[in-house]
Amino acid sequence: MKSRIIITAFLLVALSSLFLPLLAHEDQPRNIISVEKNLRLEKKLRTLALELDLLFEWEGRIYILADDDDLRTLDRLNIRYVNESYKFPALNPDQLRAQGGLNGAYHSYQELAADLGILQLSYPRLARLFKIGTTLENRKILALKISDNVSLDEDEPEVLFLGCHHAREWISVEVPLLLARYLLENYAADARIRRIVNQSEVWVVPLVNPDGLEYTIHYYRYWRKNRRLNADGTYGADINRNYGYAWGYDSTGSSPEPASEIYRGSAPFSEPETQAVRDLVLGKHFQAMITYHSFSQDILYPWGYTEIPTDKNQLLDDIAANMSRLMQPVNGRVYKYGEAGALLYLTNGDATDWTFGTSGIPSYTFELPPVDQLQGGFFNAEQDIGPIFNENLPAALYLIEWSIQNFGPGAGQPQERNKRAVFPYKTKAPEKQARFQDK
Numbered sequence: 001m002k003s004r005i006i007i008t009a010f011l012l013v014a015l016s017s018l019f020l021p022l023l024a025h026e027d028q029p030r031n032i033i034s035v036e037k038n039l040r041l042e043k044k045l046r047t048l049a050l051e052l053d054l055l056f057e058w059e060g061r062i063y064i065l066a067d068d069d070d071l072r073t074l075d076r077l078n079i080r081y082v083n084e085s086y087k088f089p090a091l092n093p094d095q096l097r098a099q100g101g102l103n104g105a106y107h108s109y110q111e112l113a114a115d116l117g118i119l120q121l122s123y124p125r126l127a128r129l130f131k132i133g134t135t136l137e138n139r140k141i142l143a144l145k146i147s148d149n150v151s152l153d154e155d156e157p158e159v160l161f162l163g164c165h166h167a168r169e170w171i172s173v174e175v176p177l178l179l180a181r182y183l184l185e186n187y188a189a190d191a192r193i194r195r196i197v198n199q200s201e202v203w204v205v206p207l208v209n210p211d212g213l214e215y216t217i218h219y220y221r222y223w224r225k226n227r228r229l230n231a232d233g234t235y236g237a238d239i240n241r242n243y244g245y246a247w248g249y250d251s252t253g254s255s256p257e258p259a260s261e262i263y264r265g266s267a268p269f270s271e272p273e274t275q276a277v278r279d280l281v282l283g284k285h286f287q288a289m290i291t292y293h294s295f296s297q298d299i300l301y302p303w304g305y306t307e308i309p310t311d312k313n314q315l316l317d318d319i320a321a322n323m324s325r326l327m328q329p330v331n332g333r334v335y336k337y338g339e340a341g342a343l344l345y346l347t348n349g350d351a352t353d354w355t356f357g358t359s360g361i362p363s364y365t366f367e368l369p370p371v372d373q374l375q376g377g378f379f380n381a382e383q384d385i386g387p388i389f390n391e392n393l394p395a396a397l398y399l400i401e402w403s404i405q406n407f408g409p410g411a412g413q414p415q416e417r418n419k420r421a422v423f424p425y426k427t428k429a430p431e432k433q434a435r436f437q438d439k
């Protein structure tokens, strides 16, 4: 009985995935238009939110993916708009597939869970799937562990890869997922990969924010936060402002206002997503960490909450420089690197400050391509997934090998492992102009 239900469910999923792309192709051609952002208009747009595909806000205007029906609706409501498609040559409106349920080649929560399950089934000796938390909307936060003797907790350096704290940063799911696949699929044939997998324990959490991701697929492509219903009736806490190191340090790097895009939550680790990452990290001995975001092509290291460098600045910078140097030849793209608070903008309560602040391990925020809003911002074409992963692969492999060299068997400095670093918050950082919040 149970198996019949499973088979039926499987068939339904398989059938719907066959037909949905057909439906999507029936869509009318779409344009990227913009309307002035003001209160009166915002109210009007909000009542239309389920019909209109709001893409993003930029320089005082709201950008919308609109087909002919949408344009007629705007005309009827006397809302003036400008066609902006020409401004975004990297954004093909027909490929955005934003609102309405389909995210194309990008993974939904269900698709990701299925693919992680398949990896575990296909490589039972090397891959093991863990549920590390449950979201507010009852979705699982999944982690895939990759190592030889995967069911054992061996004395090997552990390295963590996180994706998609921010819902709209779809590419940040794909890169860590593809890394997991790459390690598993190349284990048998590639001696370097076999050595890496045998001598380390790699943990991959491609989707820290499943509720947010689903919301971007079905309702609003530009959603960033999780789906916490706040006390004032607004939704969402910024998961990457909710970690417990320098949480709420100032109101530049995070906000106390629930409606804000960078709302830090009601308390450190108030959100199930940060609790899940925290508990995973505290239960292990990670030696290095990368958390993927988009966009701007940066490699950022702590601190985020202040421009004052850490006492390991040279090490953090050397590793970042090496990673960037390895990435550049793949597709020619340059990833800038530097201290987060100095290079990009100030943040407090983010993942890298917490892992570095509590464990002292090299911790990096990767801002994936594109480099700016005009090149597509949070929207990457489906055909960009492969090249972006390819250029990120050497950096990820380098960081794992760095961990093996420094903390693996025979590294000869176990006393250094996971040493606790305590850095008091000394001075208030200067106010800094926030730009696009992508970190």
Ligand SMILES: [Zn+2]
Binding pocket: 165, 166, 169, 293, 294, 437, 438, 439
């Ligand atoms: Zn982000």
